[in-house]
Amino acid sequence: MGLLLAARGLKGASAANFVRNNRNSIRIPWAVAQREFQEREMVKWEARLDKALPNTDLLQPDSYGALVSLAYNRGTSFDLPGPRYLEMRSIKLCMAAKKFNEIPAHIRSMKRLWNNGLVARREREALLFEKGLKAAIGVRNQPSIPTHGVVVVRNAVTIGALSGAGAGALGVMTSPVAHVQWFAPLAILTIGTIAACVSLHVTRHRLLPKADP
Numbered sequence: 195m196g197l198l199l200a201a202r203g204l205k206g207a208s209a210a211n212f213v214r215n216n217r218n219s220i221r222i223p224w225a226v227a228q229r230e231f232q233e234r235e236m237v238k239w240e241a242r243l244d245k246a247l248p249n250t251d252l253l254q255p256d257s258y259g260a261l262v263s264l265a266y267n268r269g270t271s272f273d274l275p276g277p278r279y280l281e282m283r284s285i286k287l288c289m290a291a292k293k294f295n296e297i298p299a300h301i302r303s304m305k306r307l308w309n310n311g312l313v314a315r316r317e318r319e320a321l322l323f324e325k326g327l328k329a330a331i332g333v334r335n336q337p338s339i340p341t342h343g344v345v346v347v348r349n350a351v352t353i354g355a356l357s358g359a360g361a362g363a364l365g366v367m368t369s370p371v372a373h374v375q376w377f378a379p380l381a382i383l384t385i386g387t388i389a390a391c392v393s394l395h396v397t398r399h400r401l402l403p404k405a406d407p
Contacts, residue, residue: 239266246270247289257294257326260319261285264301267315278307294330298323 197219201212243258243265244250250258264285271279272286281300288296298320305313 235266236262242270246272247286249289249292252292253294254326254329256329257297257323260301260323260326261297263315263319263322267312295327298327 197216201209201216204212239262243262246265247261250261253261268282272282274282281304284300285297288294288300301316301320301323304316
């Protein structure tokens, strides 16, 4: 604990030297680090993203997770001036206009800024955002799935933040009203089917020749 307190307030070269000199002095179990990241860091960055961009609640979890990853890496720099942040500003404009299908191209355009591992990270984020777009189309094209009162549960996991890869998970819940709307007809159909099967079985049994005792 004393060593961590000694690092408090260090920035730039001083912080880099401290890490270099003490990197083997502290051990944090993976499970502890992962729990801290998911329960504290991700919650914090999701809140920052929601504040910085409009209409984030309209995104599918994978698309949302891609933007969380982007913001975690570049900050919520969607309003900063200059050519370096051109794509970040464009993403905000797309979010405001609900032109979500244009966002992957802006993410890929950022590759111009680096010649390291961030190029691959931007591509994974673009692919993940596109995966969310396809999921949104799939939901709209499935009328058999009740949509009244549907609540989408977002579980965004940032790309590359801990392991170099990311994913989003989609959970769907329906409200009690939605359950009533589709469960009652389904129950009636099921009961009718069972009754018909029982009746057919009894009739068939009566017509079959009796076995010898």
